[in-house]
Amino acid sequence: MIAVRSNRVSMNTERTQISTAAPFELGDVKAHCRVMFDDDDWQIAQMADAAAREIEAHCGLALLAQRITVTLGSWCCRIPLPIGPIWTEGLTDHPLTVELIDEAGNVTPHPAGWWIEGDRYPVISLTSMGQGQHLRISYPAGYGTDHASIPADLQLAINDQAAAFYDQRGDTEGPQGLTNAAARIAARHRRVAV
Template identity: 30%
Template structure:
């Protein structure tokens, strides 16, 4: 499976002001509001978001992804590797010989789920993927477009982790371990990943 993030969260959606306040309260010092410091805080927030999303499989701010598979994991239903999924925009099958076919919307449906959303066939099974072909699924996932949409515990975990990155910015390997407080906040959001979104041919290798 290959998962490509096609859009990124807008910088304005990131809680830079909240992180600045969190750092001020934690250190007792005012954090500068110049452009260089703002850019640094934005970078720490993006890194913290990426780490939290990787641990939980949850997309915090809405954006578009493309999942590419060499085959369906199961033609009775294909799990998506991220949640919550808002919409599946397109499903395409490349036959490996230059022909790409977009599946009719009427041939599949999205089964929403907080842990493992799925694409299900409206008929008996999902369409055949040629042996040298590939299937691509374009979907939009996330809790919302603004930070207020992110669940409170996940939002707090991001701030705490970004603050740790900020404090450890001069240390080599400072981003290796996730603080216990952060892991406690995200624990209920974590999912057990069995096979993920891998295609059936990939599983047989």
């Protein structure tokens, strides 16, 4: 669970995987790491998975299909959702829900209307605030259900970050976080806060 707090709004965000596929092609990652043998496949897969999670966190994205649940302690009628893009193909099986939670923990659907705008950086607009202790919004996000649905530049960023992890394995003094190359590659997908 990711918790985001400020002095104005409290927001808790949870990600639940829908797709069980890997967000990378192991052969592509190995080629990027310049590894021709299979002995390190498990380690490389773990590093590529960690690289994908870093890219997601850096950009505020869901690479593969996930159910995102956002719980707010206070809200207005226009709410930017923290993770995109909306996975429109998944809305049939994983519909967007807007619910109010009262002080006793009872959950009811939001009584007023709402609509969602945007795809990559979704914003939900409520026709009225509703009454409740908390507002919970749940929606499907991601590019699709397999690595082929992820944009090519983000796949390259995953491969580059995984290669850096592989090259620096065991190095406790090396640089932390995204490599400069992976950060630059993923930059166009990152939400800019104003």
